[in-house]
Amino acid sequence: MTFPFRAGLAAALSLAAAPALAHAVLAVTQASPNQTYRGVVQIGHGCDGKPTTGLTVTIPDGVVAAKPMPKAGWQLSTVKGAYARPIPSHHGTITEGVKEIAWTGGSLPDDQYDEFVFQARLTDAVAPGGTVYFPVRQQCDGAVVDWREVPAAGQSARDLKSPAPGVRIVAAASTAPAAAAPAGPVKAGDLTIEQPWIRATPGGAKVAGGYLQVTNTGTEPDRLVSASIPLAGRGEVHQMSMDKGVAKMAPVDAGLVIKPGETVVLKPGGYHLMFLDLKGPVKAGDTLEGSLTFARAGTVPVRFAVGAIGASAPEAAGGHQHH
Template sequence: MSFPFRSFPFRSFPFRAGLAATLSVAPALVAAPAFAHAVLAVPQGSPNQTYRGVVQIGHGCDGRATTAITVTIPEGVIAAKPMPKAGWELATVKGAYARAYPSHHGTVSEGVKEITWKGGSLPDGFYDEFVFQARLTDAVAPGGTVYFPVRQECDGAVVDWREVPAAGQSARDLKSPAPGVRIVAAGNVAPSAAAAAAGPVKAGDLTIEQPWIRATPGGAKVAGGYLQVTNTGKEPDRLVSASIPLAGRGEVHQMAMDKGVAKMAPVDAGLVIKPGETVVLKPGGYHLMFLDLKGPAKAGDTLEGSLTFARAGTVPVRFQVGAIGASAPEAGGGHQHH
């Protein structure tokens, strides 16, 4: 059964003592996508919390395809683990920390210091993400920025994104700024960053990341939901529906612009996630539409919910609620349907 498009006017809905020499800090200075080619999608983290690093690579080196990405884990960041990536080999380098750190498994004095994805090929005209998880320790203090140098290799060419701004200097002044994470007190992480830090949800061959919902004003009957799904298997799957306690039902919708008017319609057969593909549901494109709301979705809340796939079945997820009209989290591109 098909449904006609519905038209709407377009609207955008100090480090601890002894570590300064080994961990670079600058107040509130973070490299941004506008002027850096290797950036971190999650811009904030908190001491003694798990941080999910998503290194975004927007293009190659002077037109050459990217063949390897290496991330350096700075002092004060422990228990780093990379996420495997289809078509790429993983390698890590371990070493001793400057001091011992408490962890969930006792005290640790060594760990992964460097992560490399290699052997793949990311053409200059494409975008991709390289993901790792690590724990920020009490060595990092709120108000500073922790930098993760990234080395990008491209068919013989190399670009090192490792420059760190000096005190009072802007990262915009640097030729190859290192991606940075601003450190904030626990509880002050933005909903988008908190959602990402929660880590991915695995469901068979699918990896679900950063589920979030826009907050709604009182009396609203619909809410938009967003996330990204990666299929690492050999068979396609389809995202069929979604649910949260606040909504009567949740559908997959598509929005596109037509002569200045945003047109939206359900994706009746479900959104296909092809093998090896990452599909991003975001404002202005494919998204979830939660209908018949029983109350408002409040910014900062976490809503238990689920996603239903044709093959993977029903998968429990937690939706973080962002601000009204928010466009974050900036999940980036991925291979999207058109």
């Protein structure tokens, strides 16, 4: 399934196309329907050696509640429009939202790299097995590249001159009972994920902390960019630090890097997962099906053991998982 953007916009963009020596790709190329998606547009080159001075992302049908991240040194603007159909949400039915995001007024030299970040929600209009495309317009000093081409059935995006960045839609992690599979290390390509667990929450809590250990045995770095469980509206990577005796917590916007040969431990008081917008309590002793999303390894199903409120480490677990 694909979601083409407005024909008028496509025509306007095609008139401005320039030779494409740049690259515009999304860091996370897999996601599930009815989940929050963190879009990270990566720009690795300018246009024919010229610096990038603007970037515009079109939000396609089936993707709602888009919010851009401000970027230092760049001006941010959005264009709103009507959705293809009304979308139910926790705050009522929504019929319109951001359809276009633009960062302008900056200057990214051809020999430097940067990222442009937005957040949006994939609705159930985006079916597993399909791909949703986010057309990107890259403006440079005197040149424009439109990353808007969508492959035809049976065609590879590699065959296109200016392919639109795409996100392949995969089924959400199963909510089957915990007894369906034993807990243990999860293999995902070069990554080994161990001891994913979550602290139990008191009644009425809206957030929960998650923890794990991940080892990269490959030769390329990867990044942990998000997580999900059925009870949470979204899951982010956060870092806790101390500043003059005061604990501060902040999201790791570009994701947590796992370098080749490195083991990264997410634990209380440091890097951790933050599950937000909880729909109910996380109960000690339960096991929750969920997923972790990596920039290279994609979305990886995992099972989170639930420890006690305030626990500092997970309960012992046995068995193995493989992905």
